[in-house]
Amino acid sequence: MGNELLIAGGGIGGLAAAVAATRAGWSARVFEQAQTFSEVGAGIQLGPNATRILRDWGLLEGPLAERVVHPQRLVVCDAVDGGALGGLRLDDFEARYGAPYLTVHRADLHAALFGTAVASGVPLHVATAVSSLLETGDCVRVTCPGRADAEGDALVGADGLWSTVRAHVAGSEAPRYTGHLAYRGLLPFAAGGAASAQVTAWLGPRMHMVTYPVAGGEFLNVVCIVEGPQPSGDARSWDHEGVREQLFSSLGRICSEVRRQLESVAQWRLWPLNGRPRVASAAQMAKGRVALLGDAAHPMLPYLAQGAGMAIEDARELQRVLSVADGRVIDVETALQRYALSRWQRCARVQARSLRNATIFHAGGPLRIARNLSMRVLGEKLLDLPWLYGH
Structure with missing residues (x-):
């Protein structure tokens, strides 16, 4: 045997x-x-x-x-002013790294x-x-x-x-609570707008949001991570019911596109981020x-x-x-x-x-300015990670 x-x-x-x-x-x-x-x-x-x-x-x-979905690009934007910061082609990863x-x-x-x-x-x-x-x-x-x-x-x-x-x-x-809360939701693909066929990361002070298509392109996955106190309930659960009002009260100033997508999500699930x-x-x-x-x-x-x-x-x-x-x-x-x-x-x-x-994603003040400048100058070099993807 x-x-x-x-x-x-x-x-x-x-x-x-x-x-x-x-x-x-x-x-x-x-x-x-x-x-x-x-x-x-x-x-x-x-x-x-x-x-x-x-x-x-x-x-x-x-x-x-x-x-599965094969997104064409990763695009990074500033969540406050809506401006594009940098991008990375994803549709050539098969040729570059031998896998998609x-x-x-x-x-x-x-x-x-x-x-x-x-x-x-x-x-x-x-x-x-x-x-x-x-x-x-x-x-x-x-x-x-x-x-x-x-x-x-x-x-x-x-x-x-x-x-x-x-x-x-x-x-x-x-494990210990990290001070970060992940709100997760799904949008019908059409509701995601023109950026639905790509991975989009929106970076803002004490928050960021990432969207990308899933389920064969039927839905747009939306994850918004904010900083805030640990919610009540079972700390071990990563599927709490997310409350829209609590999410929006945790956000500072955000651009209209980020707000539109967040407001379009009908139901939120909440995942308090614990770590070691x-x-x-x-x-x-x-x-x-x-x-x-x-x-x-x-x-x-x-x-x-x-x-x-x-x-x-x-x-x-x-x-x-x-x-x-x-x-x-x-x-x-x-x-x-x-x-x-x-x-x-x-x-x-x-x-x-x-x-x-x-720290970089949630930066505010001078660090946010430095991040945005670096991303605009070195975008793809910062986002591509051969040590990670080529393993």
């Missing part, structure tokens, strides 16, 4: 890990605490660093091919990963939370309330920012037969659009190390340590760049 990977969490990262494990010749089992396998949220931007992996797995074919830049609804990507995992024979358990774990020599045993304990050769914690598995690897310190310090060593990503993946290891603030991308990269590296973990030349513990050593510095760099972008 071959090796088996246990996976805590059935979101995009967990299902990507399951696909990766089967590609490595392992079997996998996924334990999801929610009642159903589904994905909340709205859009995702996927750079070539992620889409080349999805293509290698065969996911950019079939139903998902009809649901895509936008997609989270639910569509999740469904594609789910279908691939099911087709690969991966058992998917819902309403099954991993509450504790124990390494016992040559296996990992997990306890799930209401179910018999499960054993596998390794465990991956892909159970998100509030991960239970994380405590075994990197300690149990709770950036990952500081390989020891924070793997210990023994247990490894962390995605937000459980290195939560990303959404200022570089790489949360899903880093989880997919993690899964691909996991595939590489599991494929050579034969228990003779390379054991499971060594393979997972190689995974952590390969991933932690890159993930830390992306976390740091995301945090830096938060």
